[in-house]
Amino acid sequence: MSPEDVVLSIKRAARELFRKYGYNKTNMNQLARQAHISKATVYKFFPSxxxxxxxxxxxxxxxxxxxxxxxxxxxxxxxxxxxxxxxxxxxxxxxxxxxxxxxxxxxxxxxxxxxxxxxxxxxxxxxxxxxxxxxxxxxxxxxxxxxxxxxxxxxxxxxxxxxxxxxxxxxxxxxxxxxxxxxxxxxxxxx
CATH class of the missing domain: 1.10.357 (Tetracycline Repressor; domain 2)
Known part of the structure; x- marks a missing residue:
């Protein structure tokens, strides 16, 4: 996956999870799982x-x-x-x-x-x-x-x-x- 694709995948996952559960109830593990990447990869592109x-x-x-x-x-x-x-x-x-x-x-x-x-x-x-x-x-x-x-x-x-x-x-x-x-x-x- 290209870096652009990874970023898009993270943002797509976040958009879906934030809408479904809210920002406060969504964690980085859920984001990584939804984006089909590791948590470390999420942090590589987005420190928070x-x-x-x-x-x-x-x-x-x-x-x-x-x-x-x-x-x-x-x-x-x-x-x-x-x-x-x-x-x-x-x-x-x-x-x-x-x-x-x-x-x-x-x-x-x-x-x-x-x-x-x-x-x-x-x-x-x-x-x-x-x-x-x-x-x-x-x-x-x-x-x-x-x-x-x-x-x-x-x-x-x-x-x-x-x-x-x-x-x-x-x-x-x-x-x-x-x-x-x-x-x-x-x-x-x-x-």
Whole structure:
């Protein structure tokens, strides 16, 4: 197996196990067994389970962001495009944290919170660089204003993800974010 194939096998196994059992309940022995390689080989490519999680989450988010942004600004104005893109990416991020990690673990673990900060920063960089690659956005909105929109949206979404108790709370918070907060953030970005 080539090194690329080994990495893909580990990430595929991790994605499946994290979704099925959650990050906290999956161990490196299970990952190695699922990937059909030795535990030492897993550690050769990923020194920690957290690094595997990061790769899996960023791959998933990157794929979804590329799909979302590939739709371009066609039938809608720039403000609507920015709002729908931010909302879709926020939902993807929430879903991926919910499915792969579990919010209970994130809320209760200091290490998970530190990791979430890293994920949040990487997501911010990914979104900003993706927006800048979009010709219409890059030519219309200054980078510092895009940074404002992304940081503000990301912080709001992560804060209600940490404080929501039920899925109904999450839905209510997303609706509030979509209708009451995001339009003002986009308006300030485009002003």
């Amino acid at each position: 389970k957290e690094l595997i999680l990061h790769e899996v989450l960023m791959d998933y988010i990157r794929e979804n962001v590329e799909d979302i942004l590939s739709l371009r600004v066609q039938g809608e104005d720039l403000a609507s495009f920015l709002m729908s893109t931010i909302l879709k990416v926020s939902r993807v991020t929430y879903t991926v944290c919910n499915e792969f990690v579990g919010w209970e673990f994130i809320r209760e673990s200091t290490n998970a919170q530190e990791y979430l900060k890293t994920l949040s920063d990487d997501l911010e960089f990914l979104l900003l660089s993706s927006f800048i690659k979009n010709e219409i956005i890059a030519s219309t909105v200054p980078e510092e204003k895009l940074t404002f929109l992304i940081k503000s949206s990301k912080n709001i979404v992560f804060s209600f993800a940490f404080t929501a108790v039920t899925e109904a709370d999450v839905r209510k918070n997303f609706i509030s974010f979509q209708k009451e907060i995001l339009p003002y953030l986009v308006e300030a970005t485009l002003a």
